[in-house]
Amino acid sequence: MTESRKPQPTEIDLNDPSDSEHVRLSRRQFLGSSAALMGAAGTGLGAGLLAPANAAEDEHNDIQVAPGELDEYYGFWSGGQSGEVRILGVPSMRELSRIPVFNIDSATGWGITNESKRVLGDTAFLTGDAHHPHMSMTKGRYDNKYIFINDKANTRVARIRCDVMKTDRITTIPNVQAIHGLRVQKAPYTKYVFCNAEFRIPHPNDGSGMDDIEAYYTMFNAVDAETMEMAFQVIVDGNLDNTDADYSGKYAFSTCYNSENAVTLAGSLRNERDHVVIFNIERIEAAIQAGDYQTLPGADKVPVLNGRKGSKLTAYVPVPKSPHGMNTAPDGRYAVANGKLSPTITLFDIHKFDDLFEGKIEPRDVIAAEVELGLGPLHTAFDGRGNAYTTLFIDSQICKWNMEQAVRAYQGEKVNYIVQKLDVHYQPGHNHTSMGETLDANGKYLVSLCKFSKDRFLPVGPLHPENDQLIDISGDEMKLLHDGPAFAEPHDCIIIHRSMVKTDKLWKRDDPFFADTVAMAKQDGITLEQDNKVIRDGNKVRVYMTSSAPLYGMDTFRVKQGDEVTVVITNLDTIEDLTHGFSLVNHGIQFEIGPQATASATFIARDPGVYWYYCTWFCHALHMEMRGRMLVEKA
Ligand code: RUQ
Ligand code: CUA
Numbered sequence: 312m313t314e315s316r317k318p319q320p321t322e323i324d325l326n327d328p329s330d331s332e333h334v335r336l337s338r339r340q341f342l343g344s345s346a347a348l349m350g351a352a353g354t355g356l357g358a359g360l361l362a363p364a365n366a367a368e369d370e371h372n373d374i375q376v377a378p379g380e381l382d383e384y385y386g387f388w389s390g391g392q393s394g395e396v397r398i399l400g401v402p403s404m405r406e407l408s409r410i411p412v413f414n415i416d417s418a419t420g421w422g423i424t425n426e427s428k429r430v431l432g433d434t435a436f437l438t439g440d441a442h443h444p445h446m447s448m449t450k451g452r453y454d455n456k457y458i459f460i461n462d463k464a465n466t467r468v469a470r471i472r473c474d475v476m477k478t479d480r481i482t483t484i485p486n487v488q489a490i491h492g493l494r495v496q497k498a499p500y501t502k503y504v505f506c507n508a509e510f511r512i513p514h515p516n517d518g519s520g521m522d523d524i525e526a527y528y529t530m531f532n533a534v535d536a537e538t539m540e541m542a543f544q545v546i547v548d549g550n551l552d553n554t555d556a557d558y559s560g561k562y563a564f565s566t567c568y569n570s571e572n573a574v575t576l577a578g579s580l581r582n583e584r585d586h587v588v589i590f591n592i593e594r595i596e597a598a599i600q601a602g603d604y605q606t607l608p609g610a611d612k613v614p615v616l617n618g619r620k621g622s623k624l625t626a627y628v629p630v631p632k633s634p635h636g637m638n639t640a641p642d643g644r645y646a647v648a649n650g651k652l653s654p655t656i657t658l659f660d661i662h663k664f665d666d667l668f669e670g671k672i673e674p675r676d677v678i679a680a681e682v683e684l685g686l687g688p689l690h691t692a693f694d695g696r697g698n699a700y701t702t703l704f705i706d707s708q709i710c711k712w713n714m715e716q717a718v719r720a721y722q723g724e725k726v727n728y729i730v731q732k733l734d735v736h737y738q739p740g741h742n743h744t745s746m747g748e749t750l751d752a753n754g755k756y757l758v759s760l761c762k763f764s765k766d767r768f769l770p771v772g773p774l775h776p777e778n779d780q781l782i783d784i785s786g787d788e789m790k791l792l793h794d795g796p797a798f799a800e801p802h803d804c805i806i807i808h809r810s811m812v813k814t815d816k817l818w819k820r821d822d823p824f825f826a827d828t829v830a831m832a833k834q835d836g837i838t839l840e841q842d843n844k845v846i847r848d849g850n851k852v853r854v855y856m857t858s859s860a861p862l863y864g865m866d867t868f869r870v871k872q873g874d875e876v877t878v879v880i881t882n883l884d885t886i887e888d889l890t891h892g893f894s895l896v897n898h899g900i901q902f903e904i905g906p907q908a909t910a911s912a913t914f915i916a917r918d919p920g921v922y923w924y925y926c927t928w929f930c931h932a933l934h935m936e937m938r939g940r941m942l943v944e945k946a
Contacts, residue, residue: 319580342712352748375404384745384756385807387444387458387780390414391800394439396460396471401745401806402756402781404795412469412478413439413462418927420902421478425877425911426825428477440464442802443493443553447501447536451558451643451750453811456690456814457536459504461493463708467533468493468506477824480539485610487530487544488512491636492553495536496592498560503533503542503592505563507551513574515608517667524574531565531590531618541610543599545618547588548572553636553690557661558643558750563590564659564888566648568633580652584629587648587659587679591668622859626667628674630657631681631842636741640699642754645679645714647699654683656691656701658717680721682728684710692744692752694784698730702759708732709742709759709782711789726903733789737763741803743865744784757789759780760801768796777801812888816887825909828879832909839881839909841942852876858891858904858926861933868939872919872946879911882905884930892927895941901927919945 329688340785346814356855376382378514383398390397393415397407409575415422420749422428428435440463447456465858466488470480485488487508511527520526533542549567556563569579595616598604604614621626631653639661648657666672687704692786694700695769701710709732716728739759746752764778776796783790818824820840832839835846845865846853852874857864858881870876882904894901895914905908926937 322880342417368440371468376400376405378919381809383809384771385809385812386804387446387807388759388768388797388801389441389444389460390803391442391777392403392440392819393799394462394464394536395440396441396444396458397433397801398674399759401758402792403914404779404793406780408476409762410471410476410478411417412471412481413437413441413465414459417901420747420910420912422441423900423912425913426828426901430481430827431649432481432483433481434465434467434481437465437467437562438817439467442491444803444805445493445495445748446805446807448497448749449500453498453751453807454500454747455813457501458805459493459534461490461506463489463491463509464549466490467510468504468539470536470539472824473812474821475608475818475824479824482534482539482541484508484532484534485541485613486514486516486607486615487532490532492551492555492565494555494563496556496560496563497558497639500914502560503535505554505556505590506532506534507554507565508509508532509550509552511569519816527572527573527574531563531588533595541613541941543595543604543614543616544607545590545616547625548894549586549588551588552634555637555639555646555748557639557646557664559661559733561591561593562661562664563592564588564637564646564648566634566637567588568635573832575607580633584631585633586627586629587634587657588618589626589664589667590618591626591664593631593874594668598624616896623668625841626656626664626677628659628677630678631655636688638691638693639748639798640693640714641695641750642697642714643750647701649688649690649701651687651689651704654686654688654697655681656684656688657681658714658721659758680714680717680728681760682711682712682717684729685732689739690741692742692747692757693752694744694747694757695752696754698754698784699786700742700744700789702735702742704738704740704762705731706732707735707737707739707761709735709739709757709789711784713736733782733791733793735759735761735782736767736778737761737765739780740800743804743806745806749930751808753808755783755785756806757784758795758804758806760797760804762800764794764796767794777869779804786850817885817906820907822848822908825911828909839879840883854878857881857883858893858937860889860891861926861931861937863893863924863926863937863939866939869942869944869946870916872916873915874943875913876916876941877911877913878924880910881909882906888930889930891930891937893924894927895924896922898922903928916941916943919943 386399388397396410409423410531489509491509492507530544549570552564570585634648636649660679685703757786779795781793787866
């Protein structure tokens, strides 16, 4: 089960321009022409301008993305406290799109339309704090199905569909608080989304037992990636921070700070060591099969297993002081716990986990190396060539180090495992390499997500942007290429070769995203693709109309004061990029209707009078004229 974890050679030819139908000019060809390079440099492309002075001679730095050219990689960025996910092009670092998830968005109508409210459920009014976006995988490689992301603020996990890049499911994790670390099971496929609940709470959390701090606990959670239902929860000692999984599908592991079970800062810093908890997924599944679990109130179908110290389902490995990031190397063998309050990283040998669970070795025997890197190690990324890149928060540096050399140094050999330290600006949290958390890690780019930008950009008031710095790691030395300002803290990102991401250009009429709305129309005897009709059902009114640039199917509709009005719009246009919008003035109603999509929103017609509605997405030379009136008659 654990033999073959060797990374396979990458299946993508990164220099093959045919991997995207849009690419007309090979990048190398392009860079070979200094005239073209000058031409691009003269356009003032802003974020797209990345070539260092020596780009023309230096093979490694082919990072120019000229106007009309496409990026080689997609970046999926967490939007932090904004609650959204952003799509960037890498290496240009241009922002391509935003996917609202845990936020309300006036452009797309996320949190406003009935379709998005069905996804958001009864948590539609909540805020979001998005940290860790991760794409589903098959056999350790991205599979373009879903991107999952956590909401720490309201204990949720969301799923984004990669075909349309919209959020399609959101699950609130029961009986825990603050989902932080999130990763997917990497093999054989993403059956589970693993997510850590960070804060310990009383159980039941009903106002009793609030002062019995010792009895608080938290849980490690697994969500079924297809159904988005809870698969299981595991009670742990301490709290949980970040998590990752191995390449066999058998193990997941989480860092823990506050093994002291304290509720104050001072209390949680008492111990010199906290721990990493290793979860044996096979044993957990067997225990569920055997009925060896309990359930908790309010979630009586979710198996809750005991994974506290001494349990056969988990192993606790002591590591220095409040470890934070947990990162599996693409060699399938090693995983790094980042020391945070200790200047060390702890390198785990995953190949020894079987022995540990069989009781043949002691917990600390799974440690292949524990070496000093610098101050404040938070997260580690990998290049697929045996090197690791660790952010040093306090030192404001990225430390590049070699894993095998670190193992030898830990065994007492006099070898230098640190390859290079690069200053970043400033205080990096996460970092991420191109394809770095998959078997396709290719060591081209590294992004350092810096928490402070200080003097790197024009001042914009007391609230500064973050600074996502792009670094070339393809050569022996790391080279800083680009400063990327970002609003609201992107904790984490993933960088995926464009050949592995395929999206739809138009909606399909039978898309499940608006299937409920289509079903409602059918009940009303409406054919959405052609009918423009008002259906009255008591004081509920459903207004069905089409949109086709530059016209709505109805330029006037009439309702009565106090009616609950649902406006349903179907965009008949079949042209790529031809999105219409619908905004009803003074009613807080605004949303996107993509080509071939149906979208709807419901509101109360409170005040009599004339209210204009208009198209919010510029769609046609007569876009301004794309409008109509809602006439609200006095009750
Ligand atoms: S965790 S750095 Cu969610 Cu590191 Cu932010
Ligand atoms: Cu339709 Cu603008």
